Amino acid sequence: MWKCPKCGRFFKKEGQSHYCGKKPETIDEYILAQDEGIRDQLQSVREVIRGELPEATEKISWSMPTYWKGQNIIHFAAAKKHIGLYPGPEAVEQFAEQVEDAGCKYSKGSIQIPYADELPLTLISAIAAWCRDTGPQKKRITESYISLKLS
DSSP states (O other): OEEOTTTOOEESSTTOOOOOSSOOSSHHHHHHTSOHHHHHHHHHHHHHHHHHOTTSEEEEETTEEEEESSSEEEEEEEOSSEEEEEOOHHHHHHHHHHHHHTTOEEOSSOEEEEOOSSOOHHHHHHHHHHHHHHSHHHHHHHHHHHHHHHO
8 A cells, every 4th residue: 555645645556646635626726736747738628628518517527627518528637648538438439540540549438648749639629529419418318308209
């Protein structure tokens, strides 16, 4: 077990990334809590997502910046070597080829975007737009509408 010298919490992994003290309540606080060298990149990701989801509420959910409209639409987060983008498994499947072409790794519902001079902002924008237009919140609304229609 490793004990953080700043906050005194215990973790299984030595040097495990975590928040010491009060967790951020806003996306601004979240970005300011990150290393100075990555704040601009996180802000760029935020601006791109916000541009595609202007009606979504920005909030912190699962300890990361989240865009919400009736339910979570997309999240992003800072990691040690990358920005995690969490659009859900359907979006990752839809954009798998473009994600690979951009030099990013992916798994079931997440995309790892390496910190770089130029982030794939066009790809992030397309993913956010896809989530807005066809993501889980649309599916839930459509299913509710269909079940009402059939009742």
